[in-house]
Amino acid sequence: MRLDRYLANLQYGTRSDVKKMIKANRVGIDGQKVRNGSVAVAPGAQVTVDGEVVGGSLQVYYLMNKPSGVLTANSDAAQKTVLDLIRPADKRPGLYPVGRLDKDTTGLLLLTNDGALGHALLAPKRHVPKTYLVTLASPLTPAMAQQLAHGITFQEFTSAPATVVVRPASGQRLIELTIHEGKFHQVKRMLKAVGNQVTALARVQMGPLQLPPDLAPGHYRSLTAEELGQLLKAKK
Structure with a gap:
């Protein structure tokens, strides 16, 4: 990768800012000052700005x-x-x-x-599971849980069978719901479809x-x- 792009990607300024830094003799590679932004940064090379080693990964x-x-x-x-x-x-x-x-x-x-x-x-074909901690307006009944576990048909899709775990000592109002899609407002729509309402929603797991x-x-x-x-x- 070009030096000017490398530094810009690490948030040392815009490409224009970085080029000015390089021309001002403030940048080095492996101990040698560099004044040309088109020079390639080899894997493992040590880049410095004002004598300080540049760190950080480009992919985050x-x-x-x-x-x-x-x-x-x-x-x-x-x-x-x-x-x-x-x-x-x-x-x-x-x-x-x-x-x-x-x-x-x-x-x-x-x-x-x-x-x-x-x-x-x-x-969609990967069906990455997503688990939500759901606070309900009313207690979850066995019939509601069974509907969620079987999947619910909406106008544009049918949800895959969900996994429902009721948190103990919550009066059946706090559940962990694992789904395999990610449709708009899906969890809220699923609970509404079984006659309940979500009052608070937090995702606690996505895949691993x-x-x-x-x-x-x-x-x-x-x-x-x-x-x-x-x-x-x-x-x-």
Whole structure:
């Protein structure tokens, strides 16, 4: 990759800003000053800016605990989006949220600039499971649970059989619901179809990824090597 593009991708400025830095003799590769932005950065090369080693990966994978009130979108003229929660130094070209959570839905959200991985995780034929913690307006009855487990037919699709686990000591009002699609408002529509209503919704798992209990709403972290390995395996 060209040096100017490499530094721009690491958020050292626009391509124009980076070219000025390079021409000002502020950038080096493997101990040698470089004044030509078209020079290629070889794998494993040590790049420095003002004597400081440049770090960070060009391809990133972030696990976020999405807070309520934030849009799952790349940008919006009027409202805050999940990309606005990413620190400038952590942003990369092409970074986007994989899938979507409604504005009032919280929980696990994957953000990456690995388009191939994101596409694979969202592909309908892969049926990547997603588990939600659902707070209900009224207790879940056995008949409701049976309907969810059998699948529900809507006008445009029929949901695959869902897995329902009732949290103990919740008065049947707190359940874990695992689905295999990702249709618009799907969980809310499924509960409405069986005669109930969702009052709070949080995604706690997507494929092999689980929401860390110590990750506060609005915060994010890079995937661990183990998590990334499990995710890459899941996409095959």
